[in-house]
Amino acid sequence: MQKFKNIGLKLTPQRLAILGFLEGNPDHPSAEDIYKAVSVQFPTMSLATVYNTLDALREKGYIIELTIDPAKKRFDPFTKMHHHLICTSCKRVKDIHADFMLDIPEQVRGDFRITGNHIEFYGVCPVCGNGHERRI
């Protein structure tokens, strides 16, 4: 919490609420999800403030922005390198903590300088596909 000050970010109740909702949250919520959640305890919260705060937190490295979901951005408080498994039906996202060897052969990589990678696994979550096949 103190870390905000040491970094040039003012400590506001809104930011605390957003950070509190995100910390340890494994759901990879969208801006709208976050807005709804913090609005409960914070009815005057503005959606723009959510976006602003998320951007500030991202710039400072406290969260990462995921492009997994074509419809909207998802936010992740777990910033260390990991991968994701997304349910193609309900868009639930699960963290995948596992190491993979991902060295691209030189003649494939060309002259790009590789700086990172991210694997998206696709699948069907337990809720959407509990043993049986699933319609839509």
Place this chain on the structure above:
Amino acid sequence: MQKFKNIGLKLTPQRLAILGFLEGNPDHPSAEDIYKAVSVQFPTMSLATVYNTLDALREKGYIIELTIDPAKKRFDPFTKMHHHLICTSCKRVKDIHADFMLDIPEQVRGDFRITGNHIEFYGVCPVCGNGHERRI
């Protein structure tokens, strides 16, 4: 070109132009890119028609939709499983044709049924990072 008829899609000049632009195109263009390109030879082309056609082509499996770029969808005429390397500076996208072993340990995967995967590599392309370090 012939394949349209065998599948229930009428072969219109607009669709031919879009398909022609996409076939063999390694640039992973956006809808806007495609619109601009085909508009040159086809000034009356509507952006809605581009989206409609792209959707039809995707449904029939002739192209795939990529979520690589946070800003907009990119379209890829190469539909067989492959991965992508995106320049974090200019958003250029390069195909990566290489196989990777991506078996998720059971206790990590949980009860998801895995159906596919896609690796996004990040890097700096030759144009953006030609040997020297690069400002912004």
Place this chain on the structure above:
DNA sequence: TTCTTGACAAGAATTATTATTATGTGATAA
């Protein structure tokens, strides 16, 4: 008829604008 186009409207997510408000920082008082 049936499908497709193109013009335009409509949605949804995100960003920009801006007047108002709150926060951090010193200075000062207790």
Place this chain on the structure above:
DNA sequence: TTATCACATAATAATAATTCTTGTCAAGAA
């Protein structure tokens, strides 16, 4: 030392604007 006040400035909230994408529908083509 601790509390209080003043102020510059950053943050908020309301709302407008932008961007990407989808929907509607009359008119045209097959």
